[in-house]
Amino acid sequence: MSAKEKQRFEEMAEKDKGRYDREMENFDKSGGGRGGKRKRPKDPNAPKRALSVAHVHILNCVILSVTLAVLPRC
Numbered sequence: 770m771s772a773k774e775k776q777r778f779e780e781m782a783e784k785d786k787g788r789y790d791r792e793m794e795n796f797d798k799s800g801g802g803r804g805g806k807r808k809r810p811k812d813p814n815a816p817k818r819a820l821s822v823a824h825v826h827i828l829n830c831v832i833l834s835v836t837l838a839v840l841p842r843c
Contacts, residue, residue, distance in 0.1 A: 820828070
């Protein structure tokens with residue numbers, strides 16, 4: 770690429786950088802980009818995570834041992 774062709778793109782880049790700087794000044798003045806996302810408060814009535822198969826099996830063994838008054842076979 771010749772120096773003349775390269776100069777054309779360098780001028781376009783300078784104009785675009787100026788435009789970007791002006792837009793960022795307006796964006797910062799308007800309060801954009803500050804504050805971020807707010808975290809939602811935790812809902813105490815939200816459904817809980819489901820039990821795994823192993824937990825269900827252990828609970829069944831405990832319930833059987835208590836109701837039948839025998840040693841668990843699990």
